Amino acid sequence: MSRVAWIRIAVIAIAIALLEVCCRLGLIDHRVVIPPSEMADALARLLISGQDNGQIARTFGIVLVAAVISVIGGFALGAIIHALPRVRQSLDPFFATYYAVPIFIFYPVMIVIFGLSAIPIVLMGVATAIVAMIIATLNGLDRIPHVLTKVARVHRMGRIGTALLLKLPAAAPHLFTGLKLAVSYAFIGVIASEFILAPAGLGRVISDAYTDFDNRQMYALMLLLIIVATVVNMFLHAVDQRWAERRGIGKT
Amino acid sequence: MTTANRAIDTVIILIVLLLAWQALHQVVGATALPSPVPTLAYLAKLLPSERFAENALATLVCFFYALILSYGIGLAIGVWMGVHRLSGAVGEPILISLYTLPKVTLYPVVLLIFGLSLSGRVTFGAMHGVLPVALLTMSAIRNIPPVYLKSARTLHLSRWQTILTMLFPATLPEVVAGLRIGFTLTLLGVLLAEMFAAKHGLGFLIINAMQLLQAEEMIAVAVVLFAFAALANALLLWIEHLLHRRA
Numbered sequence: 001m002s003r004v005a006w007i008r009i010a011v012i013a014i015a016i017a018l019l020e021v022c023c024r025l026g027l028i029d030h031r032v033v034i035p036p037s038e039m040a041d042a043l044a045r046l047l048i049s050g051q052d053n054g055q056i057a058r059t060f061g062i063v064l065v066a067a068v069i070s071v072i073g074g075f076a077l078g079a080i081i082h083a084l085p086r087v088r089q090s091l092d093p094f095f096a097t098y099y100a101v102p103i104f105i106f107y108p109v110m111i112v113i114f115g116l117s118a119i120p121i122v123l124m125g126v127a128t129a130i131v132a133m134i135i136a137t138l139n140g141l142d143r144i145p146h147v148l149t150k151v152a153r154v155h156r157m158g159r160i161g162t163a164l165l166l167k168l169p170a171a172a173p174h175l176f177t178g179l180k181l182a183v184s185y186a187f188i189g190v191i192a193s194e195f196i197l198a199p200a201g202l203g204r205v206i207s208d209a210y211t212d213f214d215n216r217q218m219y220a221l222m223l224l225l226i227i228v229a230t231v232v233n234m235f236l237h238a239v240d241q242r243w244a245e246r247r248g249i250g251k252t
Numbered sequence: 253m254t255t256a257n258r259a260i261d262t263v264i265i266l267i268v269l270l271l272a273w274q275a276l277h278q279v280v281g282a283t284a285l286p287s288p289v290p291t292l293a294y295l296a297k298l299l300p301s302e303r304f305a306e307n308a309l310a311t312l313v314c315f316f317y318a319l320i321l322s323y324g325i326g327l328a329i330g331v332w333m334g335v336h337r338l339s340g341a342v343g344e345p346i347l348i349s350l351y352t353l354p355k356v357t358l359y360p361v362v363l364l365i366f367g368l369s370l371s372g373r374v375t376f377g378a379m380h381g382v383l384p385v386a387l388l389t390m391s392a393i394r395n396i397p398p399v400y401l402k403s404a405r406t407l408h409l410s411r412w413q414t415i416l417t418m419l420f421p422a423t424l425p426e427v428v429a430g431l432r433i434g435f436t437l438t439l440l441g442v443l444l445a446e447m448f449a450a451k452h453g454l455g456f457l458i459i460n461a462m463q464l465l466q467a468e469e470m471i472a473v474a475v476v477l478f479a480f481a482a483l484a485n486a487l488l489l490w491i492e493h494l495l496h497r498r499a
Contacts, residue, residue: 004338007338007342011342011346032364032365033361033365089261090261092261093265093486097481099436100432100436100482101478102439102440102444104443104444105443105455105458107447108459108461108470109474112467112470113284113285187354188354191356191357192444196444196447196448197462206357209360210363210364215364222358222360222361225354226357229353230349233348233349233352
């Protein structure tokens with residue numbers, strides 16, 4: 001591992017240790033933040049007892065469903081929009097504005113329409129994630145080098161062959177960036193919706209624990225969410241880097 | 253693309269959105285989703301009302317403080333990490349993973365620290381806005397072509413001259429992009445905070461309207477926020493384009 005990576009680990013470790021010391025010495029009130037070691041202990045006990053496993057599975061399941069719908073749907077929509085230049089041109093201002101609008105203001109509307117169930121949450125997850133995938137697909141298809149279409153013609157490849165053997169691999173890095181964004185946005189969309197209002201799920205359990213002053217439960221589940229989100233993002237980032245290196249343009 | 257074309261495209265999108273709204277209204281019924289015309293009529297009544305002014309002001313004040321914090325802290329971190337290479341290399345992945353984290357998870361911690369107060373909502377808003385500002389400022393400084401620095405040295409520019417006539421203009425377009433994203437996310441953070449726990453503000457107004465089943469008010473407020481965010485973003489994008497063209 002490089003020197004920089006070691007320093008980074010040291011910085012994080014020192015930050016956690018500092019928090020631990022401050023909590024243990026009473027500089028930070030136990031009712032506000034509990035020591036990190038206690039968070040980890042609470043999380044371990046919670047997972048072993050299995051009392052919240054259903055909620056955990058529910059939330060990550062919804063995130064997965066929302067991410068899959070967004071990636072597949074976003075790719076399909078992106079490909080269709082790319083094939084229709086006039087439509088695409090009209091949609092440009094829409095895409096440029098989409099993430100500027102806090103779309104969570106529409107979550108209550110979804111609840112009123114679909115009721116308090118998993119459907120509005122999936123829809124919010126998809127709504128936050130799918131546009132990133134569409135934009136990434138458009139970018140990827142835009143950046144297919146012209147020479148590749150010529151190669152396809154020279155080899156007399158059919159439409160499907162060209163799409164699968166040339167265009168898809170050429171656009172793949174951008175598609176993967178879209179996937180990466182879609183996954184982390186789906187996370188944010190689903191968890192935030194569950195926090196605001198939901199019949200069940202991790203966000204709901206954390207917000208209930210907060211209302212009940214059950215700090216051990218609250219921090220345990222927060223820790224779980226942070227660990228899962230960080231591990232998933234880091235994994236996707238690592239895959240992305242690896243591909244970039246293989247193409248010879250990566251940072252070392 | 254000409255300005256006229258862009259304007260036409262924007263109008264087309266607005267019409268399509270209104271039609272989609274009307275169509276959804278036909279499907280789900282008036283109690284769940286009132287149609288555009290009555291909602292906009294309701295909006296016209298709501299806008300001058302004192303209740304709206306109070307809550308809009310509460311949101312604006314909170315947003316204003318959060319934005320100052322986001323920009324101030326974000327620029328400071330970004331400049332530091334851009335100038336000092338080692339800090340940048342160490343800190344960038346940490347900032348990126350914080351950026352992708354659903355920060356709403358941490359809102360109860362903010363509430364435990366600050367209570368149900370303005371400072372809590374401001375902090376939460378700033379937590380959203382700081383990271384993109386810092387990340388883009390850092391990359392703007394790192395991406396300055398080395399030849400600029402060399403020419404500054406050749407011309408014997410003083411430290412301040414270098415900063416004012418070279419570093420500042422060279423980094424401005426990307427920094428402004430960071431400020432635009434920071435603006436958006438700070439607004440999102442403030443509204444989420446108001447939706448989750450508050451007694452004032454437009455986010456609270458939406459949640460309150462939902463609990464009272466006042467669909468018209470809920471959507472009217474959402475439309476106002478939509479328009480505010482879209483216009484502010486368009487303005488900042490326009491500035492960004494101007495800077496890029498000049499660069």
